[in-house]
Each structure stands twice: as structure tokens, then as C-alpha cells.
Amino acid sequence: MRPAGTVSDAKIEIRGLSKSYSTGHGSLLAIDTVDLTLAEGEFVSIVGPSGCGKSTLLYVVGGFLSADGDVLVDGTPIRGPGTDRGIVFQDYALFPWLTVRRNILFGLERRDVPQAERDAVADRLIGVIGLKGFEHRYPRELSGGMRQRVAIARTMACDPAVLLLDEPFGALDAQTREMMQDELLRIWLDTRKTVLMITHDVSEAVYLSNRICIMSARPGRIVEEFSVDLDRTLPREELVVSEPFNRLRNAVWLSVRRQAVAAAHADPG
Amino acid sequence: MSRHDPLWLRVRSVASVVVVLAAWEAVARAGLVPPLFLPAFSTVVVTLWGVIRDGSLPEDLAISLGRAAGGLTLATLAGVLVGIAMARNRVAHWLLDPFVALGFPSPKIAFLPIFILWFGIGSLSKILLVGFACVFPVAIGTYAAARGINRVLIWSGRSLGASAGVLLGRVVLPACAPRIFAAMRVALPVALITTFTAEMVGGGGGMGATLMYSQRFFESPVVFAYLLVMLAVGLVLDTTMRRLQARSPVLRGDA
Numbered sequence: 154m155r156p157a158g159t160v161s162d163a164k165i166e167i168r169g170l171s172k173s174y175s176t177g178h179g180s181l182l183a184i185d186t187v188d189l190t191l192a193e194g195e196f197v198s199i200v201g202p203s204g205c206g207k208s209t210l211l212y213v214v215g216g217f218l219s220a221d222g223d224v225l226v227d228g229t230p231i232r233g234p235g236t237d238r239g240i241v242f243q244d245y246a247l248f249p250w251l252t253v254r255r256n257i258l259f260g261l262e263r264r265d266v267p268q269a270e271r272d273a274v275a276d277r278l279i280g281v282i283g284l285k286g287f288e289h290r291y292p293r294e295l296s297g298g299m300r301q302r303v304a305i306a307r308t309m310a311c312d313p314a315v316l317l318l319d320e321p322f323g324a325l326d327a328q329t330r331e332m333m334q335d336e337l338l339r340i341w342l343d344t345r346k347t348v349l350m351i352t353h354d355v356s357e358a359v360y361l362s363n364r365i366c367i368m369s370a371r372p373g374r375i376v377e378e379f380s381v382d383l384d385r386t387l388p389r390e391e392l393v394v395s396e397p398f399n400r401l402r403n404a405v406w407l408s409v410r411r412q413a414v415a416a417a418h419a420d421p422g
Numbered sequence: 423m424s425r426h427d428p429l430w431l432r433v434r435s436v437a438s439v440v441v442v443l444a445a446w447e448a449v450a451r452a453g454l455v456p457p458l459f460l461p462a463f464s465t466v467v468v469t470l471w472g473v474i475r476d477g478s479l480p481e482d483l484a485i486s487l488g489r490a491a492g493g494l495t496l497a498t499l500a501g502v503l504v505g506i507a508m509a510r511n512r513v514a515h516w517l518l519d520p521f522v523a524l525g526f527p528s529p530k531i532a533f534l535p536i537f538i539l540w541f542g543i544g545s546l547s548k549i550l551l552v553g554f555a556c557v558f559p560v561a562i563g564t565y566a567a568a569r570g571i572n573r574v575l576i577w578s579g580r581s582l583g584a585s586a587g588v589l590l591g592r593v594v595l596p597a598c599a600p601r602i603f604a605a606m607r608v609a610l611p612v613a614l615i616t617t618f619t620a621e622m623v624g625g626g627g628g629m630g631a632t633l634m635y636s637q638r639f640f641e642s643p644v645v646f647a648y649l650l651v652m653l654a655v656g657l658v659l660d661t662t663m664r665r666l667q668a669r670s671p672v673l674r675g676d677a
Contacts, residue, residue, distance in 0.1 A: 217577045234580040246574035250596045250672040259592075260582035291671050311582055 493552020
């Protein structure tokens with residue numbers, strides 16, 4: 154419900170979001186009153202020490218977990234998962250019993266789309282992710298990088314306005330990860346979707362995002378924000394050695410480091 | 423040929439069976455054991471050929487396999503339903519868990535007199551008893567599978583627009599399929615054992631009934647011929663299920 158009188162071009166508004174889990178010893182606060190607004194077309198990364206609740210935050214925005222506070226998409230509170238918010242998981246979450254093509258078609262088959270159009274979308278996406286010739290393979294027959302490309306294509310097939318990325322490249326080797334980041338950047342520059350990405354890779358966050366939010370150790374709070382204003386037209390090899398890129402990367406790294414150190418002191422072992 | 427060559431392993435298994443059969447034949451021929459207790463293997467083979475040719479064995483086998491298959495089918499339908507309901511619905515879990523806990527380790531064959539009383543001496547009581555015996559392993563296997571589904575598969579399905587029904591049919595069931603199939607492989611020998619035993623105790627035709635009948639009339643070669651067929655049926659069916667699983671991406675269940 155949009156409060157009377159507010160007009161905003163916010164795509165996602167997270168207001169006073171807290172999430173606690175009940176454990177054997179009472180309740181455990183995972184996220185503590187997070188406020189975050191993403192403008193239409195913005196790419197925001199959340200970086201923080203492991204166990205800080207950043208994935209939990211993403212799952213709440215995805216509608217998979219409930220929490221206290223509000224999550225609004227286009228000013229409307231979310232009710233569970235929706236095709237307006239596509240999600241890509243670290244471990245791909247492909248359906249192992251379906252081929253590459255059937256995985257990509259899964260979302261399209263759920264919607265009232267004519268067969269010819271579904272096929273066209275699938276063919277185009279298989280081309281975009283460079284997996285022509287692999288469309289009838291099963292996920293287990295693919296490398297990690299290929300699986301993640303299928304996962305991205307499966308999500309993009311539904312053409313969601315918002316992309317939620319849960320450490321999407323965390324399971325990939327360094328070279329594959331960089332290639333995938335470039336692909337994601339290209340897709341984002343083409344489509345200008347609103348992206349919320351969870352990562353623990355500082356360089357990745359700086360390379361891809363418009364804005365980086367640093368989350369504290371549990372209970373997760375957003376403690377610092379960095380705007381990223383880098384020249385996206387530069388090729389990677391020039392950008393990552395440039396002065397502004399490294400200044401920002403170091404600042405973000407120090408900020409995350411402070412949170413990790415604080416966490417280690419608060420919770421030895 | 424290497425020691426681990428599959429062909430070599432097969433030759434070795436065949437060889438050990440041949441040795442046992444040869445020993446059997448030798449013991450029987452030497453007259454160490456009366457033929458009533460142990461007819462010669464060659465006699466059993468001749469008898470087997472006879473009961474195949476006169477159509478009595480094929481008829482018994484068809485009756486028994488029909489009952490086992492009918493019962494296993496019922497058990498699979500009911501077991502999958504119960505297992506998934508228990509995994510995904512708390513009330514269903516409360517209601518059904520005590521009965522599954524009680525029924526799983528119980529001697530199902532002991533219910534045969536009751537089943538005969540309720541459903542008669544014919545195939546119906548046996549099919550239902552087989553279903554009763556097999557439903558527990560299938561329900562428990564399905565329950566474990568449904569509880570163990572990686573939550574991100576469910577979440578992916580939902581965020582791709584799957585409704586509750588579609589999620590069940592297109593995500594939950596396929597995700598559980600490998601373990602449901604594994605549970606069916608466990609239930610298959612249970613189905614055969616229950617069918618044969620029920621026929622031996624309750625009559626009404628089939629492999630078990632003829633086996634018991636032949637024993638009463640001291641037709642030991644027929645008893646042994648039927649035993650050999652029972653052994654072969656179990657082996658062939660289990661091997662078939664294993665091959666089926668290896669071939670099917672849905673049943674193999676690897677990520």
C-alpha cells in the first residue's frame with residue numbers, strides 16, 4: 154500500500170525489515186531493521202561477512218521467507234514469490250530431470266504464451282548464452298559455468314522486472330567467473346533491469362554495481378553505502394587497473410573487513 | 423582381460439553358479455540324498471520344461487505376477503500420496519505418522535486371515551495384502567524424498583510462476599522420483615514374497631499355491647522347478663528396474 158502523497162520511481166522499497174529465527178535457545182535476530190530503496194534500472198550489491206543474513210534478505214525480497222517490515226515492488230507489498238522477481242541461485246537450482254531447453258521453457262510454459270513464441274524466446278536465449286548444440290543436454294552434463302548460464306537464461310525467459318542474484322558466480326572458478334560477470338554486465342546494459350545482488354566478492358560488486366551496501370555481521374544491518382560511478386564503456390582490462398576502480402575497491406574492502414573483524418571479536422570461534 | 427573387466431566378473435559369477443549346480447547334480451546322482459528330498463538338477467530342468475509346455479507354469483506365473491504388480495501399483499499410488507501429504511502438510515503428518523510407524527515393521531502376512539475374511543479367497547485379498555505390505559516402504563521413501571528436496575528447486579519453481587498444483591506435478595514429484603523408484607525397488611521383493619506366501623497359505627492359484635500343492639503330493643521336481651522360476655523372476659525384475667533407472671534422467675536423479 155503506497156502511503157498517501159508519496160510519489161516515487163522506486164522499483165523496490167525495503168522498509169524496517171527485520172527477520173528472526175526461532176532456535177532451541179530462543180530467537181535469533183538475522184536481519185535488523187534494514188531500509189533500502191532500489192530505483193528502476195539500478196544495480197545494487199549487498200556485500201558483507203558470511204552469515205550476516207544477506208542471503209536471507211534476498212530470500213525475503215524474493216517472497217520465499219516472511220519477515221517483519223515491508224517489501225514493496227512498484228509501491229505494492231509483495232505476497233510471496235512472483236514472476237516479477239526472477240532469482241538466480243549460487244548452486245544454479247536447475248531442474249536435473251529437464252534438458253537445458255526444457256529448463257529454459259519452464260517459466261514460459263506456465264504463462265499464456267503461444268507455442269511459437271515460447272520456442273522463439275528459448276532459441277534466442279540459448280543463442281545469447283552460447284549453448285547452441287547443448288539444448289538437449291541435461292544439467293549434469295554441463296560445466297558449472299554453462300549451468301549458471303542456463304539458470305540465468307531460465308530466469309530471463311520470464312522477463313522479470315527485477316533480478317535477484319544470490320552469489321551467482323560464487324561456485325565458479327576465477328576465469329569463468331569473470332566471463333560470466335561480463336555477460337551479466339552486457340545483459341544488464343541491454344535490458345536495464347533492476348538488480349539486487351548478494352556477493353562476498355568485493356571486486357565483483359565494484360565491477361557490476363551502481364551502488365554497494367555493506368552489511369554488518371549478525372544481526373545484519375546496512376552500515377555503509379558506496380555509489381559506484383565508473384566508466385562502463387571501458388573494457389574490463391582497462392577498468393580494473395584504473396585509479397578510481399581501485400580506490401573504490403579498497404574502500405569497500407576495508408569496510409567489509411571492519412565488519413568481519415568486528416564479527417570475529419564478537420563471536421570468537 | 424583385467425580382473426575388474428565386467429565380462430570377467432560375469433564369467434566368474436556364472437562359474438560359481440555352475441559349480442553349485444554341478445555339485446547338486448553330483449550329490450543327487452550319487453544317491454547321497456533320497457530324490458524326494460533333492461531331485462537331480464537335470465530332472466528338475468526336464469520337469470520345468472514339462473510344466474512350461476503344458477501351460478501350467480505360465481498360467482501360474484501370470485496369476486502371481488498380476489497380483490504382485492496390482493498390489494505394487496496400488497502401494498505406489500497410495501504410498502506416494504501418503505508420503506507427500508506427510509511431508510508437506512503438518513496435519514497429515516500428525517494423522518498418518520503413528521500408522522506408518524506401527525505398520526512398517528509389522529508382519530503384514532499375519533493380516534492374511536483377516537483379508538481373506540473381508541475380501542475372499544481370490545485375487546482381491548492377495549492384491550490388497552500385497553498393497554498393504556508394500557505401501558509402507560513406498561510411503562517412507564517418498565516422505566524422506568519430499569522432505570529432502572532442495573528448497574531452491576521449490577523456490578525456483580514458484581518464482582517461475584508455478585501454481586501449487588503445477589509445483590507438485592512438475593517439481594515435487596520429479597524431484598522425488600529417484601527415491602520413489604528406489605523405494606519401489608525395495609518394495610518389489612516384498613510384493614513377490616507376499617504374493618507367493620499368500621498363495622501358499624491361502625491357495626487360489628498362482629505360483630505359491632502350486633508349489634504347496636506339489637509338495638503335498640511329493641512332486642519334489644515340480645517344487646524345485648517352481649523355486650528356480652521364483653528366483654529367476656526376482657532377479658530379472660530387479661535387473662530390469664536397475665537398467666530402467668540407469669537409462670532415465672528422471673529416475674537417475676543426479677543434479
